[in-house]
Amino acid sequence: MEESRHIPVLLEEVIDNLNCTTGGIYIDSTLGEGGHAQRILEAILPGGLLIGIDQDGKAIRRAKENLKGFKEGLLTFQKNFSEIGTILESLKIKEVDGILFDLGLSSLQLLDEKRGFSFQRDGLLDMRMSEEMKLTAGYLLNNLSFDELVKILYEYGEERWARRIVRTVVEYRRKRRLETTFQLVEIIKRAVPRSAWPRRIHVATRTFQALRIAVNDELMVLEGTLPKAAGFLKKGGRICVISYHSLEDRVVKNFFREYRSQGLKAIFPKPIVPSRKELQMNPRSRSAKLRVGEMC
Ligand SMILES: C[S@@+](CC[C@H](N)C(=O)[O-])C[C@H]1O[C@@H](n2cnc3c(N)ncnc32)[C@H](O)[C@@H]1O
Numbered sequence: 001m002e003e004s005r006h007i008p009v010l011l012e013e014v015i016d017n018l019n020c021t022t023g024g025i026y027i028d029s030t031l032g033e034g035g036h037a038q039r040i041l042e043a044i045l046p047g048g049l050l051i052g053i054d055q056d057g058k059a060i061r062r063a064k065e066n067l068k069g070f071k072e073g074l075l076t077f078q079k080n081f082s083e084i085g086t087i088l089e090s091l092k093i094k095e096v097d098g099i100l101f102d103l104g105l106s107s108l109q110l111l112d113e114k115r116g117f118s119f120q121r122d123g124l125l126d127m128r129m130s131e132e133m134k135l136t137a138g139y140l141l142n143n144l145s146f147d148e149l150v151k152i153l154y155e156y157g158e159e160r161w162a163r164r165i166v167r168t169v170v171e172y173r174r175k176r177r178l179e180t181t182f183q184l185v186e187i188i189k190r191a192v193p194r195s196a197w198p199r200r201i202h203v204a205t206r207t208f209q210a211l212r213i214a215v216n217d218e219l220m221v222l223e224g225t226l227p228k229a230a231g232f233l234k235k236g237g238r239i240c241v242i243s244y245h246s247l248e249d250r251v252v253k254n255f256f257r258e259y260r261s262q263g264l265k266a267i268f269p270k271p272i273v274p275s276r277k278e279l280q281m282n283p284r285s286r287s288a289k290l291r292v293g294e295m296c
Contacts, residue, residue, distance in 0.1 A: 004034040005035075005107070006033065006108055008102070010242055010278070013290055014039075017238060017272075017290070018100060019098060019239050020044050023044065023046060024096075024098065025093060026048070026096060027100065028052045028100050028102075028231070029048060029053040029100060029101045029229065030053070030054060030058065030062065030101055030102045030149075031052035031059060031063045032059050032108070033062050033108055034052070034062070034064075034067045035066075036065035037050055037052050037067060040100070045070070045075075049089065051093075051296070052074060053083075053084070055079060055081070056078075056109065059109070060076050060077075060078045062240050064076060064109055069284075070254045076122055076257050080130065081221070081225050082221050082228075082232065084225060085232075088232060088253060094230075095232055095237070096232050097213065097237050099217065099229050099230075099234075099239045100240045101226075103242060103243050103248055104244040105117055105129075106282070116136075118208075119181055119204035122182040124178065125179060125211075125223070127215045127216070127261075128216065129216050130243050134170075134269065135212075135215060138178065138179055140215065141169055141173070141178045141184070142177055143180055146166055146170055146205055150163055150166045153165060153166060153207055155207070156171070156211075156213040156219070156247065157206035157209050161192045161196065164192065165187065165188055182221075184207070184228050185204045185229065187224070188203055188207055188255070219248070226255040226259075230264055230295065234295065235263050235295055236294065236296075237294070237295045239264070240292050241293075243291075244287045252276055252289075252291050261296055263296075264294070264295055265295075265296050268292060271290055273289055274288055
């Protein structure tokens with residue numbers, strides 16, 4: 001696997017807006033490789049506590065390694081962030097000063113061909129962020145019905161060629177099992193007319209996104225967790241959410257709208273996006289949107 005450390009996205013903007021104070025209690029719900037966590041820890045120590053959650057065991061191990069210089073103030077949990085309530089209960093913590101969600105994948109996950117997240121690397125079609133997830137992308141592709149797969153590609157990938165792609169998948173799997181990312185990329189290229197390939201993104205982007213969301217049940221989990229998390233914010237506490245595609249951002253936007261009546265004030269009318277400098281330095285940040293809320 002190619003080694004490349006994940007570059008934290010919108011780092012300064014998150015640190016500015018999470019209002020980290022010395023001695024405060026914060027949650028990084030998507031610890032990843034610990035990039036944001038490092039800066040949060042620097043801001044809250046001594047005396048502060050950062051609760052770092054990630055459902056991926058490899059991410060937790062990598063974050064611990066990257067953050068080993070901090071001798072105090074970090075507790076990590078290999079859990080889905082939907083378990084935020086149970087985690088806080090186990091620590092007897094009733095409220096926190098700030099919560100960060102930096103959704104999506106880390107470079108560690110994307111660059112690991114064994115995980116099957118990337119259409120640019122050949123690997124088994126897995127796409128599980130946690131080994132506890134039962135169904136892999138390969139299982140879905142080989143076992144779901146035509147209609148079920150079309151629904152996934154339409155709803156989670158907004159792929160207008162969903163029917164053609166799935167028809168080609170179904171023809172393929174009649175002859176042999178669909179097992180690798182490159183087999184799937186070839187199928188997609190065959191199914192979508194060359195003239196209709198998108199110019200700004202790879203022709204397989206939407207299908208891969210859709211399968212990943214389905215495998216990890218990402219949108220439902222996010223929708224269920226944001227209100228739970230906000231319920232633990234102190235008065236004046238902040239929540240920062242970075243999303244990476246329009247479906248995720250829609251869930252975040254709706255949450256901010258619906259939670260207004262419970263006292264959550266959106267700090268900015270529009271999401272914060274990466275500066276030109278950040279885009280140049282880290283092109284992977286290009287679709288990021290940060291929304292910030294404060295509990296009144
Ligand atoms: C974009 S990365 C976070 C990168 C991190 N902020 C950094 O600077 O290194 C997203 C991380 O969130 C984790 N993740 C995504 N959905 C999750 C969920 N529902 N529960 C727990 N972790 C999740 C992924 O495993 C991944 O490691």
